Amino acid sequence: MPELPEVETIVRGLKQTLPGRRILAVRLGKTDFIDDPVQLGELLPGCRIESVTRHGKFIAFALAPTAPAANSDAPVHLFVHLGMTGQLTVRLAADSAPPHTHVRFALDDGRELRYTDIRRFGRIQLVADSEVGAFRDRLGEDPLEISEAEFARRLGARHARVKALLLDQRTLRGIGNIYSDESLWRARIHPARRADLLTRDQLRTLRNAVRSVLQTAIRLRGSSISDYVDAEGNPGSFQLRHRAYQREGKPCARCKAQIRRTIVAGRSSYFCPVCQPPPRAQKRARQRNRGKKRRG
DNA sequence: AGCTCTTCCTGAAAGC
């Protein structure tokens, strides 16, 4: 599943070769995950790719029309979200494309940018220049850039479970199921703990854990669990460093207790029952509160 | 406010 480190790796790869290239043609397969496929096909041919950037898990292409024949002279941004199984690769146009390749952007150097997505949980949309700000504002802070104080402010007052907040793209942008579990394991915090009941120390530790996990994962070019590959089609290797995610029954790397799996925020959540004690005190507090409500 | 459930989709793995 592409999360921040995977998307960052892909973007770094695309930045090497795409800026300055012109899109000659667009070929579409299935289009049910594209906001406006007709507009995509009409607007993009003739556009030059100005830049490639990452916003959370989104990949943004800034496009500028070049030919006078272009259908519009307004710059536009193409936002791509890879969902679960999306891949963006640059290949020679003559090379055969894998199954489930649904979008092919022919480039002016004989190659093409391809979007492949088995499950089509990804999204592709065009965003007008004037709306890019609003689009980005819907996302929270980048977890690699957020300050300690801002991290504590964003999470520390919330009653929600800490894992739900890590996954919420409006709180922090870019973290998914793998890196939330890996960060919580490193910070020794149970995923179901309420964020507002964490200590200052725990919030600081968690922020640092998130940073170091993401930075290491970027260095190792992401985690390849099932479908992830970078822009050149190569897998990452951070999955070899996973300490919690998908390690149910395996020994904790710190204390040798068996990693357990539970459901938090509707997602499989892996944790060490010894290093990351479940929130018993919270449970008792909730039971007391329920009692009070019934009586009151 | 925050939780749970549902929907989208395919393929791998488990169950029979």
Add this chain to the structure above:
DNA sequence: TGCTTTCAGGAAGAGC
């Protein structure tokens, strides 16, 4: 062996 069922999950929306 071969079919059917289950599960995985990012995000959005509904309903409680």
